[in-house]
Amino acid sequence: MTPPDGAPPLLMLRSLSKSLGDQAALQSVDLSLRAGEIHALVGENGAGKSTLIKVLTGVTAPSGGELRWNGQPVRFAGPAQAQALGIRAVHQERQLVAGFSALENLYLGRPYPQRAGRIDWRAMRAAAQRRQAELGLDLPLSVLVQDLTPTQRTLTELLRAVMRPGRLLILDEPTASLTDHDAQLLFALIRRLSAEGCAALYVSHRLDEVLDLADRVTVLRGGQVAAAFGRREASAEQLVSAMSGVAPEGGPLADQPTPIGQPPRPPGAALLSAHHLASRDGRVQDVSFTLHSGEILGVYGLAGAGRSELLETLAGLRKSSAGTLQWAAPRPSAVLIPEDRRAHGLVGQMSLRENVTLATLAQHTRRGVLSRASEHQASQQAVEHLHIRAASVEQRASELSGGNQQKVVLARALAQQPGLWLCDEPTQAVDVLTRRAIHALLRDQAARGAGVMLVSSDLGELLEVAQRVLVLSAGRSVALLEGAALTQDAVLRACYGPAVAESGGSGGSGAVANAS
């Protein structure tokens, strides 16, 4: 896919700037992309990745600098113009109509093929199937999007983006809600598109992915290009220090797992035992485990395995229909850190202060009246303790960046002093420093005697943080691994069931390839 010498790059940004209000979101960014290149974009939350995507997709106009497409300067008057050039985007937030079938979604906003004045469904289906075949996909087209798994939704969105061949595909955190296995499906697809000549701009927080997939990596920091690396030029360590602006201190990286096989800390008393637990809606079918005080119990499973649903059942938000839950006496109070912090964690229109104190209003009430001073003090402490970046505690939560929003959710939970933390993907789409801070917080809570259940699609994270890992598959607990038995290979084997175990011999990535 290397262009002939002298050919201009597909896309070139020259000292591109964008200011939002008084702040410079992008400052003289230079970046170029060749046809078919897979180019990764990494950076902390608030580094300017989202703004850059908005500029490239024509959603906002740059305030300075130049955008060149095949060597020609272009200015986008709107998204339609970027689309016309072949720029396609898959955004972090799902942009599908839940009550439409996958097929209907593929044609959203595009002219429907017509026959005698009516929509020609057959032609639509045929075109969609042809494109699926070209890309090696096999998505159910007639199923409503609301009934698809998260992975299928992501792939449907991707298919929609490339229904017409594109020249540049922009992917914003596409694997955030995918398990490693499903992410591999996505990578295969991106590589296939790259072979077709479609370049990809790939935004992700998962550095291992980035290093594996990308031809080049650009690191943004504070709206500027902090570093750029070619294929295999950078290590995760280098990326992190470029992102944070802090030279590595020789200490271990956040992503480096604790040595596997290290004996877990002696567990405390049992906080909670589940025996053959099932939820009424059947998403949790048969789960058994015991959680001890002072323990971080990882929960892993493929998409649809019932991980979030298990946490919700334990939190009492989902009704159980069978099995028993035995709680320690006195029963520990539980908090749920939900996966989607914008939809289920924060009240966006409320201030940081109001969000922090929401679950503990009684502590700030004197004779039935809320004490603003007491709330202010508590939220100010939270800001300092968790290093939340905000203009003030009165700033609206919706205006904070993703990682800071997650910290606000955690601050609210901390104020409740829970005995049981139910964390659903707490580090999803947050930058590396926030991720470390969240891990430190959970470890600290465990050290103080709380029990922590940590759901993550990032197996590396679980191996790093959790003492034991509960593996779920199709709503059932299929393994509880610890100590020497807790390895990536063992967890994946448990996920994929006996079929993979039989194939034997191959390592973790081999197992993934077999299962796909």
Added chain:
Amino acid sequence: MFTRWLRRYGTLVAAALIIAGFSALSPTAFFSVENALNISRQIAFLVIVATAATVVMAAGEFDLSVGALASLGGVVAAQLAVRGVPVALCFALAGLAGLGTGLVSGLLITSFRLLSFITTLAVGTVLGGLTFWLTGGSTVFENIPPAFPALGRATLLGIPALSLVTLAVIVAVWFLLTHTPPGRRIYAVGGNESAARIAGINTGRSKTLAFALSGLLAAFTGALLASRLGSAQPTGGNGLFLPAYAAAFLGMTAFKDGIPNVFGTLVGAVIIGVLANGLTILQVPTYLQDVITGLIVILAVTVQRLGTGARQ
């Protein structure tokens, strides 16, 4: 900075401009203390019903029965007065009837996860029928004891008692919504119900409380209206419904940047009341008054949207 300021205080500025405009056009009839007090009495009913609507909107729902509740409140209070019930008790029982109705609406909506839009529309229809049945379709005005209209007509140091009651009501509701835990929870549920539930808030209870409060306020307004008029029509409060929502939506454009709030609603009601008063003084025909009021509401919410869009 300026756009932010404008988004918060633009509606207030608009209200001031409207008042300034009428004052210039009608320096004697409009711009007088007497007329100001007159307006404050005219909008009293609108302000309280709009406040009722605001409370439910803060909880993320709609109560479309506020007009019917006001009609019912007026009829209940007047009929009790006719039967010789002490006046204070008439007001209290009318309010209680509204509170009970709001409780029922709230429990229906939260227990069965009904749409508040439909449910309160149906409840309002039922109430309309009930009110008609209670009165036989005719206005309650015979044998009303003289003590009943006293409150509606009383003044204190020259200020209408109705205006003072209204002021007391909005301050009380504002305090409840912004300075007490139940109010905070109502806003949390309205802002993000799912997040509120996960934070441990009993969202059904918060919403039901909002509906109950709305019912209480709306029915109490009806009683005030009956007291002011010395009679109660079976549809007397119905006309308050649409202007109340216009005021509440206008109010969302003031102070809080898109969030229902009591003082914003007051500003909205003042705008609507001043327009009605000023345009009448200028002898603008009623139908044109409606056109102008409607256009101003559209203008206000459009400006609000534009302001929000510019930020993103």
